[in-house]
Amino acid sequence: MHISRRNFVKLLGGSLAGFAVGGLGEALIKIPNAVVPILYKGPRIETWKITTCAKCPGHCGLRVRMIDDLPVQVFGNPLSPINAGGICPMGLTSIQNLYHPDRLTSPMRKVNGKFQKVSYHEAYGILSKALQDNSGEKTAFVAQAESDFMGRLIHDFTQSLKSEKVAIDRFGSKTVLPYRSAADDYPDFIDFSRCDLIINFGSQLTEISESPLFFSRAVNDLRSKRGSIVTFSPKLTPSAFKSKPWIPVLPEFYEDVALGLACVILNDGTYDKGFVQKNFNDFGSFRQLILEDYSPADVEKKTGVPSKDIIATAREFASATSPVAYFDESILQSSNGTRNAYAVLALNALRGFSGYGKLQTREIPGDDKTKSDAASASWNTSRLIGDADLKVLLIYRSNFIFNSPNSEDLRKAISNIPLVVSFSPFIDETTELANLIIPDHDDFEKFDAMSSTVTGAPVVSVQRPVVKPFYATTHTGDVLISLMHDLNLSKDLPYGNYVDYLRANLKPVYKHGKGMLMAQKKPTGLEKSLHEAGWQLTSYSDFDEFWDQMLKYGGWWDPFPKVEQFSPTLSLSASQLTGKGSASSEKKTHDADSLTLNIFSKNLDYKGNMLRNAALTEQFGVERDVYYDTWIEINPNTAKKLSVGDRTKVRVQTRRGSFVATAIHNPTVVPSNIDVPFGLGHKFTEKKYGINPIDYADYVFDEATGTPSLSETSVKIE
Amino acid sequence: MSDKKVFTIQLITLSFNWLLAIGVTWWFVHLVIIANQVKDAQTASLWISILAITVFWILAGVLSYVFFSLHRKEA
C-alpha cells in the first residue's frame, strides 16, 4: 500500500522552498533524518508486523508500523486478548531502544577497567572456558526474564551446570513463593467473570502488575458491573483512584490489617466453613490466634487504620459472592513481606479463594514449571555478598544494582568475582561491573515467546524479529544452547538454537488443536458451538504452518478454556503468620508523628530499566510538572507543620545521606509519608537526572524473597 | 545645489508619504480581498480598512497641502 507519497513530495518541496527562503540557517520544514535516505531510495511502502512487547510482564500484542522495512511506530494489537489494541507508554516508546545510540554493537571485554570490542568468538571462548572450569556452585545466574521460555531455558542451563545459585526475576515468580510454602497450589487468574470485590493489598494493578493493560480493562469492567475494589496502600496511585475506599496504610502493616479483617469475619462466623474444614490445616489454632491478637481495636492501635474501616471492609468481603484479597510482588516490599502474603492467603481462605480461578489443563509448558522452580529456589542476589566460592556470574538483563538498597555491598561482592558476564544490550549500572558483555538482541530483533494466564485463558504470545539485527549482537538463548552443546552439559538436546527450543516447547499447543491464533476477534455464536463440538478455529496443516501463522499473528490463545475454582490446601502455622522468632518480629507500631520515606513506582518505568528512553524520561514527572528531576510529594498539612512551601527545594535526610528535591504539595499523600518516585538517578544517561531514592533507603529486606522494603526508612525534611 | 535639485529631493521625500498611504491602501484592499476569498472576518476587515485608509490619506493630504502652500509663488 502506497502511503502519503504525495505528502512526501510536498514535504520535500516545502523543505526546498524553506532553504530558498532561508529561515535563518534552518529549513522551514525539517525532514526527519531517518526518512531522508529512504525518501530517495525506498519505495515508501508501509507494512505492519505483529509482535509482542516484552518490556513488562504484561505481554501485550504489538503492531509495528514499518516504512520500507524499518520500524517507525508501535501500536497495540487489537486482536490480542491481553491488551485489545491498547498500549502503555513503555510499549509505545519501546521501539526507541532499537535505535538507541548507546546500544552495544558488539561483544565487549573489560581490559584495564575499560571496555574493548572483541569478536563474538573470542567472547564466547572466554565464557565457555570459564564455565568448563567452574561448573557447579561456582557459577551463578541472575536474570530478569519476562519471557517464561527464556526463564525456563536459564533454569535448565543452570541445572545442567549443577548450580543452585539462580535468581530469575519474573513478575510472578516471587509472588509464587508464599503460595508454595503455605499452600500446595498457585492460582492462575482472578476470575473476573465471577469476582465482585477485590481487596487489593498494595498492588498497582493498572500500572505495574502481571498485566497492567488487562487489569485496566478488567477493573473498569468490574466497576461497571457494580463490583468494587478496596485498596490498602501507602500511596493513592492511579490504580487506587479506582477503589472505594482507599485506605492508607504502610506495607509493613498489611499483615495486621489482613488478619484484622480475618478476625472480624471469624467473629461474625461468616467464613466458608466447608472450605476451612477441608483445606485449612490447623484452622483451630489459627482462629484462636486471630481472635486473641487481631481485634479491630488492636489493629487500629498498631496500624492507624480506623477499626470501622476494617469492620466495614471485612463485612463487605464476607458478603461478596466471590471476593478476592489480591496481592502481588509489591506486598513483599517490606521487612515482613512474606508474612503479609501469608496473612492475605489466610484471609482468602476464609472465603475459599472463591474469586480465583485455575486452568484445568495446561497446554503451555513453560509457565508452570518456571514458577514452581523459581519458588523452590531460595537463592537471591543478596546472597552474592560474602559468597567467596563464586567464580562466574552471569547476568541476563537484570539491573539489580540499581534496584537494591545494598548496591554498594553488591558492587564490592561483584568486584571479587573473577568473571562477570552480562548479556545486556546496554551498559547499565550492573553491566558496568561486568568483565565481559555479550549483548543480546533488541526486542524487535529477536525470537521469543511468553505465556500468560492472567486473562483467564491460556495465551501464548510470540515475539518475532521485525527487523534483522542491526549490530553484532547474539540472542542469549542461542548462546546458552550452544554452551550447553559445547560443554556437553546436557546429554539430550533436541534443539540446535533458541528458535528450535521455542518450537519444541510449542508442539503441545499445536498438538491438542484447541484455541485459536490471534487472527480474529473472540468468536461467538456458531463458531463457539462448533469449537465446543471439536472444530478447530484456525486451520493449519502441519506444525511449520502453525509456527508461521503464530509469527504472523503474534500468538495463540484459547478463548474457551476449561476453568475450575482454585482451591488449594493451606497449612499456615502460627509462627509463619506472626513471625515469632524471626528478626523482624519486633514490630513497630504506627506512628503518625514520624515521617516515612515511601518510594513509589510509576507505570513509565518497570524495574528501573526504561528511563534510558528519552521520551519517557521527559514524561516522567509531567503530571507534576517536574522535568528531569526527582521530586517529593508531601501532604499540605504536613508541609505546613514543617513550613515547606509548594514547589520549593528541600533537603531530605535519611540515615544513609541526604538529597535535594522539589517538594510538591499533594493532598492525597499520607500525612506521615514523604513520597518519592523510583526510576530516576540512572548513571547510564549522558547526564544524571534526579536521584535514585533506593540509594537512601535502609537495608531492609523481606527475609524469604530478598525483596527490598521501599517504605520503612524514616526521614527528615529540612 | 540648484533650486531644481532641491525641489526634486523635496518632492521625493514628500512622495514617500504618498507611497505609504498608497501602500497601506493597497495592502488593506489586498487583505479585504483575501478575507473575502476565504470568507473569514470580511466585515471587520472592511471597516478597519476604511478607517485606516482615510487616516493615512488625510495625513498625506495635509503634508502635501503644507508643501504646495509653501512653494506657491507669491501672487
Next chain:
Amino acid sequence: MPKYGMMIDLNKCTSCQACVTACKLENNVQIVSEDDAQNGRAMFWMKMLTLEFDGDYPNIRPKALPRNCMQCDEPSCIKVCPVRATYKRPDGIVAQIYPQCIGCRYCMANCPYTVKVFNWDRQAQPVQMEKTYDPDVSVRPKGVVEKCTFCIQRLQKASEKAAVEHRKLEPGDYVPACVEVCPVDAITFGDLDDPKSEVTKASRDYRAFGLLEELGTVPKVRYLNAIE
C-alpha cells in the same frame, strides 16, 4: 461534512499517560533540553492535568484528566492570529499552518486552556527519537506555535485510502493516536453531527461536561465525569 469531536470518559481513564506518549511520538513533538524543560518549556500537546481534588483525605480523589486541544467550535485562538496561521477547517478541526506562523504567540496568550506550545528553540533530538519520527508529520522549526490537530495526518491518510477504494470515509477509519492507544477505550472519537455515532451518544450523557464551557468557546473535546 463531519464535525469531529472527542469524549473522554474519566470513569474509565486510568491516568496511564499512554495518550501523552502516543501524541508526542505520533506528532514528532520536540523533546526540549533539560534546562528548557525545567524552565517550563516542555512541549506536550496532550498532558495530564489535575483539575482539582475531590473530597477530604483519605476519601480524596484527584480529578485528573488528559487535556489536549479542546478543538473549540468558537476558538479564541483563531480570532487573534494576525496571519491566519491557525484556522478552523470545515470539519471543525482547529489546525495550525506551521510555515505561516510568525511566532507572535498571541494565540497562546488568548487560549483559555493554555494548550498551545511554542518552539522556543530547536534542540538536537536524541537519535532514537529522530529515527522513530512519524514520516507523515513535518518537524516544526524553532519560533512557531504548534498544537494538537486531532492527528490530521491520519485523516489525510484515511481519506486518501478511502478515495483509492472508492468509498466514503467511514467511522473508525480515522482516529487520532491518543484514541487508538488508550488501553481502556476511555476516549471516544467521531462525528458530532452524526446522531448515531458513539461520540454523539456519549456527549448526551448526563455526566458530560466541558472545560471552561462558560467562556463560550464550545469545546469539541469534552469529558464524562467519573462516577463516585
Next chain:
Amino acid sequence: MSYQDLHDEDEVLFRPIYQTSRTFYVVVIALAAVFLFGLGCYIHQLFYGLGATGMDEPVSWAFYIVDFVFFIGISHAGTLISAILRLSKAEWRRPITRMAEVITGIVLAIGGLHPIIDLGRPDRILHLFERGRLQSPLLWDLTSVTAYFTASTIYLYVPMIPDIALLRDRGGKLHNFYRILAWGYKGTPRQKHALERAINILMVMVIPIAVSVHTIIAWIFGMTLQPGWHSTIFGPYFVVGAIYSGIAALVIVMVTFRKIFHFEDYLKEIHFRYLGTLLLVVALLWTYFTFAEFLTTFYGHEPAEMRVFLYKFIGAYAPFFWAMVFCNFLLPIVILSNKKTKTIPGILVASIGVVIGMWLERLIIIIPTLANPRLPYPTGMYVPSITELGIAAAATSAFVLGFMGFSKLFPLISIWETKEGREHSIHEVSMRLRDYLPGQRDEAGVEASVKAEI
C-alpha cells in the same frame, strides 16, 4: 517683521547645534556600546530562537511586550500633550511642545520595534502584509502605531519648518540639508497662514489617533478571555497610564536638557509647576482607574480573576505591585500636593518614580495574568534573561542617543513659537482675558482674537 533678525535674543537655543562638548562624545560612545551589546543579544536570539529569553509556558509574553506597552505609553507624552496644550491655548506650552513631540517620534520608533523583536519568526514578518487577518488586534495595533508614527512625525516636522528655515539662513555645513527640509519657507504671511492651518488640522487629528493607539494596545489584552485582561476599562485605563508616564518622561527630559544646555531662561520653574499640577491630576485619575479596576475584580470575586488578583496583592508579584503603588500613587501625590516639595527636584523625583511605577504597572498587567491561567497549571516565577535585559538597555540607550542626535540637528525649543509668544500673544491673551471678563464687551477685540486663532 523678518525672520532674519530673530536670532540674537534666542541664541542660547542654537548653541547645542553648533557647539559640542567632549562629554557628549563620551556619552555617545558609552550608549553606543550599550546599544551594540543589545544588538548582539538580539542577533543571538535571532539564531538561537526565543529560548534565549526567560519566557516560558504559560508566561509566553514578557519583557518585550512590557517594554512595548511602556514605550508606546511614553510616546503619549508628546504629541498628545502638545496637541492638547495647543488646542487649549495654554501659553506656557511654547517651550515644551517640541521636546514632547521628539519624545513621541523616537520612542514610537523604538517601541514599535518591540513586537518584532518578540516574534519567533521575524523572517516571516512579510506574512503580515501578504496574508494578514484584520480581525486580529495585532494588526489594528500595527496600523494604529504606523498611523500615529506618521501623524506625530508630521506633527513634529510641520511646526519645525520655520526653525529649519532659520537654520538654513544661518548657513554652515548642513546648509543643503536644511534647505531641503525647509521647504522654501520664507516667513511670508501666506506661508505662515498655511502652516498654522496645517498645525490646527494635525492637532485635532493627532488626538484621536493617539488615544486610539493606546486603546488598541489595551485591546490586545482586553480582547482576550484571560482573567485580569478581559476588562472594558482597559482602553481608557491604558490611555491615562500612557499620559501619566508620558508627562513624567517629559519632565525628566526637560530637566535634563535644562541642566545640560542651560535653558533655565526658557524652562522656568513655572513650567514645571504647571506640569506638576498636570501630573498630579493624571496621578489621581490613574489612581481612580486602578482602584475601579481592582475593586470590581475583588468584589466580583471570580476564582480565576482572584488568582491573578492575589498573585498581585500577596503572591509572587506583591513586591512589584506595592512598589508600583508607592511609585505611582504615594510618591507623586505626596510630593506634588505639597507646596514645599513641589520644586523642580521634587517634581523630577516624582517623575522618575512615575516612570518606574508605570513600567511596573505594565509588568503587573501582563505577567500575572499569563502566570495564572484559568486551568490549574503550576507555574514558576518569570525571570528575564540577559538577552532581554540587554535589549531593554539597548532600547533605553537608543532613546537617549536619538535625543542627542536630534539636539545636534534641530533646536530643542521652538524658536519661532517663543518669538511669536513674545510678540503677539501678550497682546492676544490680554484681549482674550478682557473678553472673558464681564462688562467689557469689545466686538473688535473678539474679532481680533478669533482671527489670530485661525
